[in-house]
Amino acid sequence: DAKTTQPTSMDCAEGRAANLPCNHSTISGNEYVYWYRQIHSQGPQYIIHGLKNNETNEMASLIITEDRKSSTLILPHATLRDTAVYYCIVTLYSGAGSYQLTFGKGTKLSVIP
Amino acid sequence: NAGVTQTPKFRVLKTGQSMTLLCAQDMNHEYMYWYRQDPGMGLRLIHYSVGEGTTAKGEVPDGYNVSRLKKQNFLLGLESAAPSQTSVYFCASSWRNNEQFFGPGTRLTVL
Numbered sequence: 170d171a172k173t174t175q176p177t178s179m180d181c182a183e184g185r186a187a188n189l190p191c192n193h194s195t196i197s198g199n200e201y202v203y204w205y206r207q208i209h210s211q212g213p214q215y216i217i218h219g220l221k222n223n224e225t226n227e228m229a230s231l232i233i234t235e236d237r238k239s240s241t242l243i244l245p246h247a248t249l250r251d252t253a254v255y256y257c258i259v260t261l262y263s264g265a266g267s268y269q270l271t272f273g274k275g276t277k278l279s280v281i282p
Numbered sequence: 283n284a285g286v287t288q289t290p291k292f293r294v295l296k297t298g299q300s301m302t303l304l305c306a307q308d309m310n311h312e313y314m315y316w317y318r319q320d321p322g323m324g325l326r327l328i329h330y331s332v333g334e335g336t337t338a339k340g341e342v343p344d345g346y347n348v349s350r351l352k353k354q355n356f357l358l359g360l361e362s363a364a365p366s367q368t369s370v371y372f373c374a375s376s377w378r379n380n381e382q383f384f385g386p387g388t389r390l391t392v393l
Contacts, residue, residue, distance in 0.1 A: 212384030
């Protein structure tokens with residue numbers, strides 16, 4: 170799986186958009202970009218994933234650059250409950266047993282009142 | 283639906299003792315996984331299963347064994363606990379290769 174690079178920490182004002190960047194310059198053509206978050210010491214929570222097109226769901230938007238070497242997770246209106254560690258993960262999405270999430274250290278997002 | 287549940291929530295063991303962690307899911311998921319998370323680190327995959335009766339090694343399998351006798355349950359065993367196995371253990375499940383749903387975790391301390 171391709172390696173990802175994320176900033177260690179970020180701050181965001183409550184109500185503003187939180188933009189979390191991720192670099193994955195060695196990503197291959199059939200690897201997906203997944204985002205999970207972990208609030209305090211709870212189990213990680215799936216947020217969104219994508220291959221090459223931008224994606225949006227009820228939680229967030231995922232913007233993937235045209236060359237797929239980087240992506241940005243956007244939380245449109247951050248709340249205090251969005252304070253968490255956010256993990257960007259690149260992984261294959263095919264074949265039995267090949268879907269293995271490799272978690273790095275992620276980005277600690279602090280939403281400030 | 284309860285989702286993914288883990289038993290127990292906390293446990294303290296002495297070096298050399300054995301124990302089994304139980305993970306149960308009620309979503310009829312094919313895939314199940316065991317991860318460990320050490321302080322300040324991301325999760326690391328220990329073992330996983332792609333269906334009832336099958337298991338496979340992940341990134342850090344040494345010192346652990348697993349079994350998947352029923353589709354809804356995935357057991358993680360420590361035969362002879364070591365202080366290096368002090369960690370938070372998370373179980374997850376997924377429908378084939380879709381998003382993984384995680385349990386609340388088990389905090390294990392080995393003295």
